[in-house]
Amino acid sequence: xxxxxxxxxxxxGTVGAGVIxxxxxxxxxxxxxxxxxxxxxAVSARDRSRERGVDLSQITWCDDMAAMAARDDVDVVxxxxxxxxxPALALARGAxxxxxxxxxxxxxxxxxxxxxxxxxxxxxxxxxxFEAAVAGGIPVIQGLxxxxxxxxxxxxxxxxxxxxxxxxTAMEATGADFGETLAEAQRLGFAEADPAFDIDGxxxxxxxAILAALSFGTRIDxxxxxxxxxxRVRAADIAQADALGFVxxxxxxxxxxxxxxxxxxxxxxxxxxxxxxxxLASIDGPTNAVVAEGDFVGRLLxxxxxxxxxxxxxxxxxxxxxxxxxxxxxxxxxxAARLRTxxxxxxxxxxxxTYLRFTVADRPGVLAELTAAMRDADVSIESLIQQGEAEExxxxxxxxxxxxxPVRCVREAIALLDGSPILADTPLVMPxxxxx
Amino acid sequence: xxxxxxxxxxxxGTVGAGVIxxxxxxxxxxxxxxxxxxxxxAVSARDRSRERGVDLSQITWCDDMAAMAARDDVDVVxxxxxxxxxPALALARGAxxxxxxxxxxxxxxxxxxxxxxxxxxxxxxxxxxFEAAVAGGIPVIQGLxxxxxxxxxxxxxxxxxxxxxxxxTAMEATGADFGETLAEAQRLGFAEADPAFDIDGxxxxxxxAILAALSFGTRIDxxxxxxxxxxRVRAADIAQADALGFVxxxxxxxxxxxxxxxxxxxxxxxxxxxxxxxxLASIDGPTNAVVAEGDFVGRLLxxxxxxxxxxxxxxxxxxxxxxxxxxxxxxxxxxAARLRTxxxxxxxxxxxxTYLRFTVADRPGVLAELTAAMRDADVSIESLIQQGEAEExxxxxxxxxxxxxPVRCVREAIALLDGSPILADTPLVMPxxxxx
Numbered sequence: 086x087x088x089x090x091x092x093x094x095x096x097x098g099t100v101g102a103g104v105i106x107x108x109x110x111x112x113x114x115x116x117x118x119x120x121x122x123x124x125x126x127a128v129s130a131r132d133r134s135r136e137r138g139v140d141l142s143q144i145t146w147c148d149d150m151a152a153m154a155a156r157d158d159v160d161v162v163x164x165x166x167x168x169x170x171x172p173a174l175a176l177a178r179g180a181x182x183x184x185x186x187x188x189x190x191x192x193x194x195x196x197x198x199x200x201x202x203x204x205x206x207x208x209x210x211x212x213x214x215f216e217a218a219v220a221g222g223i224p225v226i227q228g229l230x231x232x233x234x235x236x237x238x239x240x241x242x243x244x245x246x247x248x249x250x251x252x253x254t255a256m257e258a259t260g261a262d263f264g265e266t267l268a269e270a271q272r273l274g275f276a277e278a279d280p281a282f283d284i285d286g287x288x289x290x291x292x293x294a295i296l297a298a299l300s301f302g303t304r305i306d307x308x309x310x311x312x313x314x315x316x317r318v319r320a321a322d323i324a325q326a327d328a329l330g331f332v333x334x335x336x337x338x339x340x341x342x343x344x345x346x347x348x349x350x351x352x353x354x355x356x357x358x359x360x361x362x363x364x365l366a367s368i369d370g371p372t373n374a375v376v377a378e379g380d381f382v383g384r385l386l387x388x389x390x391x392x393x394x395x396x397x398x399x400x401x402x403x404x405x406x407x408x409x410x411x412x413x414x415x416x417x418x419x420x421a422a423r424l425r426t427x428x429x430x431x432x433x434x435x436x437x438x439t440y441l442r443f444t445v446a447d448r449p450g451v452l453a454e455l456t457a458a459m460r461d462a463d464v465s466i467e468s469l470i471q472q473g474e475a476e477e478x479x480x481x482x483x484x485x486x487x488x489x490x491p492v493r494c495v496r497e498a499i500a501l502l503d504g505s506p507i508l509a510d511t512p513l514v515m516p517x518x519x520x521x
Numbered sequence: 522x523x524x525x526x527x528x529x530x531x532x533x534g535t536v537g538a539g540v541i542x543x544x545x546x547x548x549x550x551x552x553x554x555x556x557x558x559x560x561x562x563a564v565s566a567r568d569r570s571r572e573r574g575v576d577l578s579q580i581t582w583c584d585d586m587a588a589m590a591a592r593d594d595v596d597v598v599x600x601x602x603x604x605x606x607x608p609a610l611a612l613a614r615g616a617x618x619x620x621x622x623x624x625x626x627x628x629x630x631x632x633x634x635x636x637x638x639x640x641x642x643x644x645x646x647x648x649x650x651f652e653a654a655v656a657g658g659i660p661v662i663q664g665l666x667x668x669x670x671x672x673x674x675x676x677x678x679x680x681x682x683x684x685x686x687x688x689x690t691a692m693e694a695t696g697a698d699f700g701e702t703l704a705e706a707q708r709l710g711f712a713e714a715d716p717a718f719d720i721d722g723x724x725x726x727x728x729x730a731i732l733a734a735l736s737f738g739t740r741i742d743x744x745x746x747x748x749x750x751x752x753r754v755r756a757a758d759i760a761q762a763d764a765l766g767f768v769x770x771x772x773x774x775x776x777x778x779x780x781x782x783x784x785x786x787x788x789x790x791x792x793x794x795x796x797x798x799x800x801l802a803s804i805d806g807p808t809n810a811v812v813a814e815g816d817f818v819g820r821l822l823x824x825x826x827x828x829x830x831x832x833x834x835x836x837x838x839x840x841x842x843x844x845x846x847x848x849x850x851x852x853x854x855x856x857a858a859r860l861r862t863x864x865x866x867x868x869x870x871x872x873x874x875t876y877l878r879f880t881v882a883d884r885p886g887v888l889a890e891l892t893a894a895m896r897d898a899d900v901s902i903e904s905l906i907q908q909g910e911a912e913e914x915x916x917x918x919x920x921x922x923x924x925x926x927p928v929r930c931v932r933e934a935i936a937l938l939d940g941s942p943i944l945a946d947t948p949l950v951m952p953x954x955x956x957x
Contacts, residue, residue: 107671107817117738117855118670216668222818224668231667232652232660234554235543235838302553364824367803381543382658382835388800388822399818402671410850419553 087121090409092188093153095176096165097130100190100217102137103398104163109139115402119409123402126158154179161186161212161408163401169193181205181213188404190217190397196291199298199305203421213416214404219292220245220373222396223389224403229299229377230418236379238300242338242518245292245354247371247391248283249315249335251275253323253356254369257332262320275371285314286335286354293337297352300377301341301427302419309429310352317513318356321472322442325484329468331358331440332366336518342430349430358440358486358517365518433493438467438517440486441495443502444510447481451507455483462498465490480509486517523557526845528624529589531612532601533566536626536653538573539834540599545575551838555845559838562594590615597622597648597844599837605629617641617649624840626653626833632727635734635741639857649852650840655728656681656809658832659825660839665735665813666854672815674736678774678954681728681790683807683827684719685751685771687711689759689792690805693768698756711807721750722771722790729773733788736813737777737863738855745865746788753949754792757908758878761920765904767794767876768802772954778866785866794876794922794953801954869929874903874953876922877931879938880946883917887943891919898934901926916945922953 094101108115108123116122128141129150147153150172154162162180164187166173173194180187182205189195195202195215206213216226220243229238244250248270255266267284270276282288294307315335326333336357343349359366364386368374373391378384390396417424445451452471459466465488472482487495499512530537544551544559552558564577565586583589586608590598598616600623602609609630616623617638625631631638631651642649652662656679665674680686684706691702703720706712718724730743751771762769772793779785795802800822804810809827814820826832853860881887888907895902901924908918923931935948 103817111671111673111816114673114738115671117859120850222815223821224664227663227668228660231843232663232839233835234842235547235551235835237547237550302550364803367800379658379835380547381539381831381838383826383829383832385659386822386824388824390819393819395817396819399669399671399815402817403668406670407667411847414556414846423553 089122089124090119090160090405091124091126091158092161092163092405093127093129093156093159094125094163094165095129095150095153096167097128097137098165099394100397100401101128101130101165102139103394104401105139107398107402115406119406121409123405123409127153127156129153151175151179154183154185159185161188161405164189164191167191167193169197174198177202178205181209181211184209184211186212186408188214188401188408190215190401192218192288192291192295196294196305196307199295199417200421200424203416206416207421210413212408212413214407215295215416216404217397217400219295220375220387221389221391221393222399223373223375223387223391224400225296225375225387226299227403228385228387229296230414233377233379233382233385234418236381238377238379240338240340240378241296241300241375242336243375244334244365244368244373245289245337245375245391246283246286246335247373248276248280249289250368251371252284253315253318253333253335256320257323257327260320260324263316263318284316286312289335289337289354293339293352293354296375297339297350298424299417300339301350302417302424303350304424304426306350306352309350310354311432313355315356321482322484322513325442325470326358326440329486330361331517332361333357333515334359334365334368336365341427342435348427350427351430351432353432356515358515360519363519433491433496435492436489437492438487438489439492439495440484440515440517442513443483443508444480445483445507446509447479452483454505454507455502458498458501462501463490463494464498478509525558525560526555526596526841527560527562527594528597528599528841529563529565529592529595530561530599530601531565531586531589532603533564533573534601535830536833536837537564537566537601538575539830540837541575543834543838551842555842557845559841559845563589563592565589587611587615590619590621595621597624597841600625600627603627603629605633610634613638614641617645617647620645620647622648622844624650624837624844626651626837628654628724628727628731632730632741632743635731635853636857636860639852642852643857646849648844648849650843651731651852652840653833653836655731656811656823657825657827657829658835659809659811659823659827660836661732661811661823662735663839664821664823665732666850669813669815669818669821670854672817674813674815676774676776676814677732677736677811678772679811680770680801680804680809681725681773681811681827682719682722682771683809684712684716685725686804687807688720689751689754689769689771692756693759693763696756696760699752699754720752722748725771725773725790729775729788729790732811733775733786734860735853736775737786738853738860739786740860740862742786742788745786746790747868749791751792757918758920758949761878761906762794762876765922766797767953768797769793769951770795770801770804772801777863778871784863786863787866787868789868792951794951796955799955869927869932871928872925873928874923874925875928875931876920876951876953878949879919879944880916881919881943882945883915888919890941890943891938894934894937898937899926899930900934914945
């Protein structure tokens with residue numbers, strides 16, 4: 086049996102404590118599968134006195150987190166502090182710079198600094214792993230890195246934020262509106278006190294940028310993710326979608342488009358309509374799911390718990406087992422220098438079907454103005470419903486679904502209506518997944 | 522860049538040709554991800570003259586397949602011949618004995634000889650991999666071997682045979698009976714001319730035995746899989762299940778039961794009823810899906826194409842990429858000597874809900890006799906339907922669903938009815954998934 090793999094854990098929130106508990110409870114199994122034991126040499130967190138339900142008595146406590154990177158009794162640093170910069174990034178740089186492996190659950194840090202960290206890891210020959218950063222316990226990073234690695238991945242997409250999915254599926258089940266459902270989700274612990282990162286799509290965008298880099302062999306490019314969250318989705322939109330055979334889900338999609346000699350990268354997080362028969366339509370509550378479409382394998386789907394102490398600890402320790410077995414392959418499956426920089430695709434160049442919802446004044450001529458704008462922008466309407474009941478202020482909702490057509494035309498129609506006195510609100514535009 | 526990984530391919534059917542085509546088309550990508558190129562040194566198949574749509578001109582053709590194991594220009598043998606014994610097994614033994622790696626898609630061989638081959642691989646320090654043997658292109662072997670490896674797996678189950686799933690979902694869609702649907706599936710290429718391995722559950726049992734060994738760290742034990750196929754499922758059963766909120770699927774389930782000090786292994790392939798809300802209920806056509814439940818991660822689901830040249834080649838080359846990267850971990854994730862031998866669990870000791878269907882004579886007193894047998898065996902009936910229309914010979918169908926209760930009691934009730942003149946046919950018994 087080889088020498089133990091010695092780790093230091095930075096951050097002892099629920100995930101950090103979960104990792105220690107997992108290594109306690111499943112230690113013998115982990116040792117057998119890894120071919121060597123995994124031992125915690127050192128830990129660091131803000132509050133030493135907090136009760137965490139795990140035994141820290143045999144582990145060195147470090148007040149100076151950054152100093153853990155230099156310890157002789159540490160082979161791998163596990164970073165569970167969070168935040169794209171600050172102490173987490175300093176620790177990550179320090180660990181890789183000192184030739185230590187780095188395992189992290191920090192999607193923001195990888196989304197912003199993944200390329201730099203991958204380069205540092207390669208320079209020092211140390212492994213960098215982040216299974217827990219995407220989709221919690223689902224081994225989708227390993228799936229793309231290993232299981233699907235013989236394929237050109239053509240598209241990767243999925244439900245990447247459990248809070249948003251919980252809210253949308255709860256709205257679907259109860260008919261309640263967004264604000265009310267968010268409050269209930271916060272009460273039940275499915276949404277943070279400050280839910281902005283989740284419901285505004287930023288968390289999903291971090292994960293999507295990581296999946297895209299790994300899938301397409303591109304440099305991570307979080308800045309070019311188009312992001313729109315779920316705040317503006319209303320109960321009426323979900324009811325409307327339902328009547329048309331769709332559900333509403335927050336979906337991250339990435340693919341490569343354009344000519345092979347000038348490929349462009351599309352990354353988009355938006356609420357979308359999905360046909361009820363699509364595998365993602367049945368993903369309820371805080372579950373995550375990722376679909377990867379490969380040129381040889383076809384469509385793979387990975388589904389499971391997207392967050393939580395147990396699932397996230399499972400992903401962190403899976404990375405540690407891989408490192409213990411000797412895996413030193415590059416973080417993004419290709420050498421960092423070979424990762425391509427692609428221009429951002431113009432999503433307007435695509436064709437697809439689109440759902441549009443307008444909040445309009447309830448008076449004569451409104452539908453004529455809306456439909457004239459569609460006609461003038463060359464948008465063909467498949468179905469249109471004006472809701473019977475008036476909203477606050479006497480406004481009514483008009484929803485429509487377009488035929489397959491250029492997304493650019495839909496934008497043009499919206500632009501034609503910009504500033505029109507008939508609109509009480511900015512129109513809500515949702516792509517229909519699988520058509521664009 | 523390290524020296525190429527040199528492989529020999531035995532068997533050039535659709536999968537073997539698919540592997541060569543994949544290495545041609547995605548060769549640069551595979552090389553970048555593997556850190557070295559993968560080159561085909563030698564091939565062997567029965568018929569040299571057959572047109573396979575791939576260029577073999579630069580590859581050595583071996584008439585003697587077994588001799589490939591001894592070639593100096595081969596690091597890994599890819600066995601795609603099939604059959605649990607015979608030339609495939611001889612080649613596998615020869616390759617591992619000579620210290621070559623072995624990658625195989627041969628579920629029958631692994632189900633029967635996996636333990637022996639894993640031991641041989643460890644003796645010689647050579648890797649043994651079989652991603653393509655289970656669920657085609659779905660990277661579930663890697664998922665259990667790596668991504669879920671920090672967990673005690675508590676249960677593994679899924680839809681493991683595409684032909685059976687195609688037939689059951691087609692029966693569901695059309696209302697047609699089994700024989701007719703099988704003939705149509707054969708015409709469309711979804712079922713073999715001799716479909717016995719698929720529809721009688723043997724193929725699914727091979728895969729289940731492999732999943733169980735990997736999940737539970739047990740010695741592979743194909744002989745103790747309880748197997749029942751789908752031949753006896755009738756259109757009326759599917760209609761009946763539908764009315765009760767279920768679909769019928771051929772499911773392989775494995776779990777550990779009994780006291781921790783005397784664990785027993787249950788492995789069962791049977792047509793089952795599944796609630797329409799269960800993730801497996803929406804798996805249509807030839808798709809495969811595997812669920813693994815881990816103590817920390819919870820429920821993971823892997824879904825994708827269960828067969829075909831492209832998906833299977835994808836799995837084979839994923840194994841080769843892993844080997845090229847240097848992965849030498851044990852085939853079943855634990856050293857072969859540490860794999861446990863467990864006794865077979867008595868599935869009668871479980872509790873659950875059960876669907877039963879009787880073909881009975883249409884005359885007075887029949888229902889009284891059926892229900893009396895249930896009462897005498899202590900089986901509590903939740904719902905019972907006697908179908909209106911008479912079958913051939915004047916028989917009618919009586920379907921019932923039991924309340925949660927000991928499976929043993931259901932068996933006892935069936936035994937009480939054994940030989941009764943009211944039965945025109947052996948009763949069909951289907952467990953309800955998730956309840957037992």
